[in-house]
Amino acid sequence: MIKSMTGYGRAAENVDGYEICFELRSVNNRYLDLNIRLPRIYGYLEDKIKKEVQKVAARGKVDVFLTVERPAGEASEVALDEGLALQYLAALKRLAEIGGLRDDISVSSVARFSDVFAKKAKEDDEDAVWTAVQTVAEKALLAFREMREKEGENLFLDLDGRLDRLEEILEGIKAHSAEALAQYRERLEVRLREYLEDHAIDEARLLTEVGIVADKIDTGEEITRLSSHIGQFRKLIRQDTPSGRTMDFLTQELNREVNTIGSKCSMIEITNLVIEAKNEIERIREQIQNIE
Numbered sequence: 001m002i003k004s005m006t007g008y009g010r011a012a013e014n015v016d017g018y019e020i021c022f023e024l025r026s027v028n029n030r031y032l033d034l035n036i037r038l039p040r041i042y043g044y045l046e047d048k049i050k051k052e053v054q055k056v057a058a059r060g061k062v063d064v065f066l067t068v069e070r071p072a073g074e075a076s077e078v079a080l081d082e083g084l085a086l087q088y089l090a091a092l093k094r095l096a097e098i099g100g101l102r103d104d105i106s107v108s109s110v111a112r113f114s115d116v117f118a119k120k121a122k123e124d125d126e127d128a129v130w131t132a133v134q135t136v137a138e139k140a141l142l143a144f145r146e147m148r149e150k151e152g153e154n155l156f157l158d159l160d161g162r163l164d165r166l167e168e169i170l171e172g173i174k175a176h177s178a179e180a181l182a183q184y185r186e187r188l189e190v191r192l193r194e195y196l197e198d199h200a201i202d203e204a205r206l207l208t209e210v211g212i213v214a215d216k217i218d219t220g221e222e223i224t225r226l227s228s229h230i231g232q233f234r235k236l237i238r239q240d241t242p243s244g245r246t247m248d249f250l251t252q253e254l255n256r257e258v259n260t261i262g263s264k265c266s267m268i269e270i271t272n273l274v275i276e277a278k279n280e281i282e283r284i285r286e287q288i289q290n291i292e
Helices: 040-054 082-099 107-111 126-196 203-217 220-236 244-264 268-288
Strands: 007-015 018-027 032-037 060-069 076-080 117-121
Touching: 007 126, 018 126, 032 040, 040 060, 040 126, 060 126, 082 107, 126 220, 126 268, 220 244, 244 268
Parallel strands: 032 060
Antiparallel strands: 007 018, 018 060, 076 117
């Protein structure tokens, strides 16, 4: 079944101490335009997220938002600059020697020098972080896919109904096309009788003229192609693979064939049916802009 390009999914939970929120939304686009926003320190996750999104979206402008908060107390760690601490210790001992001071150097003596310690961001286990993020991302992606599928069901029902109406219109054009030729022959015969008055009509010439017009106004080929295009359209809206661009091409072909019918036959009933067909095709064109 077809899927819409409009979708939204969100999931947030605590996994192994990490507070994770994964959100994505999509709108129409000719190709897949993927924009991922995440904290800079988790930039290494971008390619992995991209691959996960590509599993559920082939077209559309997709925006992804990821936030990750580390477990409390694990965001940073304190490191000791051992070399600098030894230098301070040696300096304090030397000071005691040259000053004749009592050697009461302790750990706290050295710890007073703040630059002995450095606070730095704690490095994450990348695999562990991805496992946690993936757990949440899968839930958001499932909601995202389900929404696109639900929207696709609505589009399917609308398009299927419009294709039914197009087929009804085609049947009407077929019926009126036969009437159009009969009307033309009748009008031509009446005009010839008025023009020739009491002279006999040359039946051979009349048939020739009618035959020429019949070729010009014959819509059989266009109707056959329209029926074929509608059949292809029905198959496309029932398959799972992305087909929006193919439908866009078929819509152009439907419109072209209907225009040709309109230009070939000026019978008012056919003209009205052509106008209705063009309206239906325009509505189809608008709807398929949202199909993946």
